[in-house]
Amino acid sequence: MELPCRLPQDALLKPGALGALLGRLRGMAQAHGDIRTVIVCAFDRRTRMLPFVYADKRMAPAGVRAVGAAMAAAGFDRTRIVLQQWNANFQPSRALLDGAAPDILMISAMNIHTAPAKALIRDACRIPPAHRPLVIAGGPKAIYEPWDLFSCDPSDRWGADVAVTGEEYVLLELLERLLGERRRGEPVRQAFIRGRDKGLFDSVAGLVWRRDADGASPELVDTGVQRLLSDLDELPHPAGAYSMLEPPGRGAGLSSRALPAARVRRYSPLGSLVLTFGCAFSCEYCPIPAYNQRHRRAKSGARVLDEMTRLYREYGIRYFFGTDDNFFNDRDRALEVTDALARAQVGTRALRHTIRWGTEVTVHDTLGMAEHMGTVRKAGVRALWLGVEDMSGVLVRKGQTADRTIEAFKLLTSHGICPMPMMMHHDDQPLVSRKDCRGLINQVRMLRGAGAFGLQILMLTPAAGSSSYERTYESGAAIDSAAGRPVKPHMLDGNYVTASRTDMPWKKQAGMLSAYLYFYNPLRLVAALLRVRRPMYAADVLMQVLGMWGLVKTLRRTLPWLLRLWRGPLSRAKTAPTARVNMVTPWPPHAAQSRPPAPPAHPQRTSRTRTR
Numbered sequence: 001m002e003l004p005c006r007l008p009q010d011a012l013l014k015p016g017a018l019g020a021l022l023g024r025l026r027g028m029a030q031a032h033g034d035i036r037t038v039i040v041c042a043f044d045r046r047t048r049m050l051p052f053v054y055a056d057k058r059m060a061p062a063g064v065r066a067v068g069a070a071m072a073a074a075g076f077d078r079t080r081i082v083l084q085q086w087n088a089n090f091q092p093s094r095a096l097l098d099g100a101a102p103d104i105l106m107i108s109a110m111n112i113h114t115a116p117a118k119a120l121i122r123d124a125c126r127i128p129p130a131h132r133p134l135v136i137a138g139g140p141k142a143i144y145e146p147w148d149l150f151s152c153d154p155s156d157r158w159g160a161d162v163a164v165t166g167e168e169y170v171l172l173e174l175l176e177r178l179l180g181e182r183r184r185g186e187p188v189r190q191a192f193i194r195g196r197d198k199g200l201f202d203s204v205a206g207l208v209w210r211r212d213a214d215g216a217s218p219e220l221v222d223t224g225v226q227r228l229l230s231d232l233d234e235l236p237h238p239a240g241a242y243s244m245l246e247p248p249g250r251g252a253g254l255s256s257r258a259l260p261a262a263r264v265r266r267y268s269p270l271g272s273l274v275l276t277f278g279c280a281f282s283c284e285y286c287p288i289p290a291y292n293q294r295h296r297r298a299k300s301g302a303r304v305l306d307e308m309t310r311l312y313r314e315y316g317i318r319y320f321f322g323t324d325d326n327f328f329n330d331r332d333r334a335l336e337v338t339d340a341l342a343r344a345q346v347g348t349r350a351l352r353h354t355i356r357w358g359t360e361v362t363v364h365d366t367l368g369m370a371e372h373m374g375t376v377r378k379a380g381v382r383a384l385w386l387g388v389e390d391m392s393g394v395l396v397r398k399g400q401t402a403d404r405t406i407e408a409f410k411l412l413t414s415h416g417i418c419p420m421p422m423m424m425h426h427d428d429q430p431l432v433s434r435k436d437c438r439g440l441i442n443q444v445r446m447l448r449g450a451g452a453f454g455l456q457i458l459m460l461t462p463a464a465g466s467s468s469y470e471r472t473y474e475s476g477a478a479i480d481s482a483a484g485r486p487v488k489p490h491m492l493d494g495n496y497v498t499a500s501r502t503d504m505p506w507k508k509q510a511g512m513l514s515a516y517l518y519f520y521n522p523l524r525l526v527a528a529l530l531r532v533r534r535p536m537y538a539a540d541v542l543m544q545v546l547g548m549w550g551l552v553k554t555l556r557r558t559l560p561w562l563l564r565l566w567r568g569p570l571s572r573a574k575t576a577p578t579a580r581v582n583m584v585t586p587w588p589p590h591a592a593q594s595r596p597p598a599p600p601a602h603p604q605r606t607s608r609t610r611t612r
């Protein structure tokens with residue numbers, strides 16, 4: 001099921017609302033100057049493989065940085081960002097920031113990083129309640145499956161105090177109410193519990209917490225879907241958060257100082273930057289359009305320029321990755337950004353000689369930008385990741401026929417931009433086809449011939465929050481376990497075949513590995529090395545080396561799964577994972593009608609939702 005949308009007139013925050021909230025919080029932060037916050041990005045090392053094997057560790061994620069930037073802009077400077085990618089042994093219970101335990105612990109996670117996120121929460125829950133930080137969970141896991149971050153088992157009590165199912169504004173609104181309630185010197189968690197029981201947070205859209213009424217079974221209170229920030233220029237500048245990063249290390253605690261600015265580039269040479277959010281397509285396996293409540297949001301060209309140049313000057317970061325869902329989708333906005341960057345100088349040189357960047361787009365929208373591709377290149381764009389999926393259009397039709405895909409690839413290479421295809425393998429796609437281009441290997445060969453530098457092949461895997469999610473489970477395609485090994489969240493990254501209607505899903509797993517091997521192999525590396533005159537020579541060689549390194553990791557991790565799929569038996573899931581307890585609104589049923597909104601009918605997220 002997709003996340004519901006608020007009513008159109010109530011879906012967006014009022015212009016200036018975020019700035020005003022930040023202003024109010026800065027005033028409060030002075031009065032509560034003692035607050036220490038640790039923000040942790042959960043990371044499961046078992047997910048280290050193709051196609052993200054370099055980016056996963058060398059690009060400090062934008063989510064935790066955005067939260068850190070919001071805290072800094074609200075006046076809470078005593079904030080540290082810990083990336084488990086760099087600090088695998090970190091334990092909240094051992095953390096001391098400026099000599100004292102944190103007051104607030106924030107945990108950010110994607111679904112595939114659920115296991116370490118839960119371990120972090122459990123560790124925090126081992127701290128005696130009187131000293132425990134307020135535990136706030138956020139990020140994609142909390143957005144789509146907040147219920148999984150709370151244990152409602154009375155014999156095994158752990159869980160976040162509250163999950164934020166939205167963005168910066170939701171967190172800051174929660175903090176404003178919380179600090180309004182907090183007495184000087186009082187533990188933040190204690191103030192939260194009192195405020196929660198008084199109903200202070202009931203009208204903050206975008207929160208979930210556990211309610212344990214006396215004698216009744218526990219339930220989760222869900223305040224509904226967030227309101228979205230429309231003009232992304234209002235967001236706090238991302239520069240501040242880079243100076244909050246915990247230096248990489250093996251310890252369980254925190255260092256006395258954050259990573260110095262001069263060393264940021266060494267560990268995070270790639271900078272991820274929010275440029276736009278949203279996409280006007282509606283692929284049934286994708287939760288993104290619904291998450292954005294069918295809105296497309298963007299930063300202005302001037303703001304993007306300011307962010308890139310400031311991050312370059314302060315931290316030396318030269319390579320950026322736009323965290324776009326589909327950058328070219330809003331053509332005018334994309335042109336505004338690329339025009340601004342194409343005209344810009346960094347010092348005495350054009351920006352493109354200093355700063356290079358790439359992002360995600362679709363074939364259709366790339367062709368729509370054909371006449372402006374020169375400007376795109378001048379703006380510093382050197383690589384574009386294209387959602388090719390299956391070129392034959394059997395899986396999804398979004399304007400990406402084989403001919404159009406090849407045309408788009410040639411357009412990019414002719415402008416010196418590396419095309420990076422993102423393919424999605426599925427049950428109806430053969431490994432090889434004889435008379436047409438349906439086969440996976442056929443398509444990989446065509447894409448390589450048309451100039452593809454890198455390759456991403458993921459198996460179609462049910463994504464929480466997409467319209468086909470429940471259907472995939474109910475159809476019996478989703479695999480629960482193979483040869484006794486259950487499917488765990490870290491395996492839901494598209495690298496493992498965890499959903500297939502076929503009787504022999506191991507063939508799909510083997511097919512993906514063969515296609516990768518066809519693309520990344522020593523012969524191709526030698527060929528790439530020999531083609532010295534080929535444009536973008538170095539990029540091609542580098543991608544082959546990286547690809548082979550990633551493929552070794554991918555083989556090591558997914559081959560045992562392939563063998564289990566082959567050996568069987570396979571057990572199939574019948575229903576999609578869902579909340580095991582009731583999710584309720586904080587308001588009585590009659591009040592709910594005057595409360596923020598409903599998709600067609602109600603702002604909550606699971607079919608088990610009911611009003612109190």
Ligand code: B12
Nearest residue numbers: 061062063066106108110111138139140164167323493494
């Ligand atoms: C850029 C991107 C990537 C990049 C970089 C990821 C990174 N680690 O930085 C790359 C290409 C490497 C990547 C890889 C993958 N990605 Co990706 N990616 C994105 C994308 C497009 C943008 C993410 C981003 O940086 N956004 C900008 C930041 C600011 O937003 P944010 O992270 O959501 O954080 C905001 C809120 O969530 C919240 N928040 C976040 N953390 C916290 C914590 C607290 C305490 C609070 C209060 C709030 C909060 O506040 C933030 C500010 O608004 C999103 C889609 C999207 N638009 O969100 C998918 C997305 C995050 N990716 C997704 C997936 C599945 C993957 C992959 C598994 C590949 C795949 N199968 O598609 C891999 C996993 C790699 C790995 N080993 O970790 C899914 C996650 C789904 C889920 N339920 O967990 C998403 C949501 C796309 C989707 N399908 O909907 N991805």
Ligand code: SF4
Nearest residue numbers: 279281282283286325
């Ligand atoms: S084009 Fe990409 S971002 Fe847009 S709905 Fe389809 S999969 Fe999602």
